[in-house]
Amino acid sequence: KNEVEQSPQNLTAQEGEFITINCSYSVGISALHWLQQHPGGGIVSLFMLSSGKKKHGRLIATINIQEKHSSLHITASHPRDSAVYICAVRGHTGKLIFGQGTTLQVKP
Amino acid sequence: GAGVSQSPSNKVTEKGKDVELRCDPISGHTALYWYRQSLGQGLEFLIYFQGNSAPDKSGLPSDRFSAERTGGSVSTLTIQRTQQEDSAVYLCASSTHQETQYFGPGTRLLVL
Numbered sequence: 244k245n246e247v248e249q250s251p252q253n254l255t256a257q258e259g260e261f262i263t264i265n266c267s268y269s270v271g272i273s274a275l276h277w278l279q280q281h282p283g284g285g286i287v288s289l290f291m292l293s294s295g296k297k298k299h300g301r302l303i304a305t306i307n308i309q310e311k312h313s314s315l316h317i318t319a320s321h322p323r324d325s326a327v328y329i330c331a332v333r334g335h336t337g338k339l340i341f342g343q344g345t346t347l348q349v350k351p
Numbered sequence: 352g353a354g355v356s357q358s359p360s361n362k363v364t365e366k367g368k369d370v371e372l373r374c375d376p377i378s379g380h381t382a383l384y385w386y387r388q389s390l391g392q393g394l395e396f397l398i399y400f401q402g403n404s405a406p407d408k409s410g411l412p413s414d415r416f417s418a419e420r421t422g423g424s425v426s427t428l429t430i431q432r433t434q435q436e437d438s439a440v441y442l443c444a445s446s447t448h449q450e451t452q453y454f455g456p457g458t459r460l461l462v463l
Contacts, residue, residue: 273449286442286454329394336407337382337449341394 246270249330249342256349262317264345266330269311276339277304277315278329286329289315320349353377355455357443363461364433372428372458376445383426384452385418389439397441400426401448433462 247268256262266275277289290297290304292313297304301320306313317324330342356375364370376383385397396410400420411417415433420426430437440459444452 276452278454285456286444288451288453291451331394333449336399337401338384338396338399338407338410339386339394339452340396341386343393 245343246340247330247332247342249328249345251345252343253346254348256320256347258321258349258351260320260349262320262324262347262349264315264328264330264347266313266315266342267311268313268330268332268340270332270334270340272332273335273337274333275306275313276331276333277313278331280327280329280344282326289328317347322349322351325349355443355445355453357441357455357458359458360456361459361461363463365463366435367432369429369431370433370460372430372441372460374426374428374443374445374455376424376426376443377453378424379447380445380453381423381448382446382452383420384444384446385426385428386442386444387439388442388457389436392439394442397428430460433460435462438462 250265274293276291280286301318303316325348327344329344331339358373381402383400386394388394398418399407415431418428440457442457443455446452
């Protein structure tokens with residue numbers, strides 16, 4: 244079993260839909276990251292959080308430390324949101340452990 | 352520059368040759384990380400430098416892989432006697448201690 248599990252692996256949505264991507268982890272962490280990777284592109288850090296909730300534009304990230312679970316929500320999704328979304332947890336040593344990623348396609 | 356830079360952006364080499372990949376972190380960032388992403392696979396941690404501490408090498412897949420960070424800034428990842436399974440995108444990231452990591456564009460390595 245992977246230390247970081249994401250679901251779903253693949254997600255197709257219509258423009259405007261509300262999207263949720265889930266991440267569960269089994270190790271102790273100091274922080275959790277949500278990353279975005281566009282096809283052929285680099286990786287961008289969307290959020291780093293260790294408790295509660297963060298919001299940036301149409302993106303919202305939540306974390307429940309007790310349940311070892313985080314969610315990334317996208318409101319009013321748009322085709323430009325199409326990308327791979329990666330959950331990564333930072334252990335107490337500082338290195339990141341990555342989930343397998345969720346491939347999101349938003350259709351117009 | 353403002354971001355993390357890596358060079359070369361692409362590298363094609365023959366099996367058995369050595370390669371060196373370079374990472375220039377954001378100025379002032381004390382932490383530097385190397386990761387790789389094989390085709391169709393997730394991201395994999397390789398090595399982590401934090402200030403003057405001994406690096407965390409626990410992710411290096413074999414003794415053919417090594418990395419150094421000179422003067423607390425630029426880092427070089429060296430792969431000796433490359434194998435086809437080394438083909439991947441090698442990503443570097445930097446951060447201030449325990450903060451958000453900023454990723455470079457990666458070096459795409461192809462071993463023929």
